[in-house]
Amino acid sequence: xxxxxxxxxxxxxxxxxxxxxxxxxxxxxxxxxxxxxxxxxxxxxxxxxxxxxxxxxxxxxxxxxxxxxxxxxxxxxxxxxxxxxxxxxxxxxx
Numbered sequence: 001x002x003x004x005x006x007x008x009x010x011x012x013x014x015x016x017x018x019x020x021x022x023x024x025x026x027x028x029x030x031x032x033x034x035x036x037x038x039x040x041x042x043x044x045x046x047x048x049x050x051x052x053x054x055x056x057x058x059x060x061x062x063x064x065x066x067x068x069x070x071x072x073x074x075x076x077x078x079x080x081x082x083x084x085x086x087x088x089x090x091x092x093x094x
Contacts, residue, residue: 018044018045018054019044019045019047020043020044020045021043021044021045021053025043025045025053025073026043028073029043029053029055029069029073031073032069032073032074032075033055033058033067033075036060036075036078037060037061037062038055038058038059038060038061038065038067039058039059039060040055040056040057040058040059040067042055042056042057043055046068048068050068050076051068051069051070051076051077052069052070052071053068053069053070053073054066054067054068054069055067055068055069057081063080063081064080064081065078065079065080065081066078066079066081067079
């Protein structure tokens with residue numbers, strides 16, 4: 001509980017369903033990300049039956065990605081993070 005409170009206070013995103021990875025898992029995830037030219041600060045175990053680990057907002061050479069890895073630390077999903085779409089509609093003079 002103290003870890004969760006410290007994470008919240010430090011400004012780190014925390015969700016109840018997210019489980020931190022072990023130091024050994026973090027090293028394997030970092031190695032997999034580096035092969036794609038990516039780095040990340042936040043990694044977590046997934047409760048999904050499709051993938052084992054999640055990395056949100058990975059910084060890669062060509063942008064930011066949300067990355068999912070399997071139990072063998074192989075990247076299976078790499079989704080580009082899209083900036084929020086802002087529409088500027090022209091005003092009409094009446």
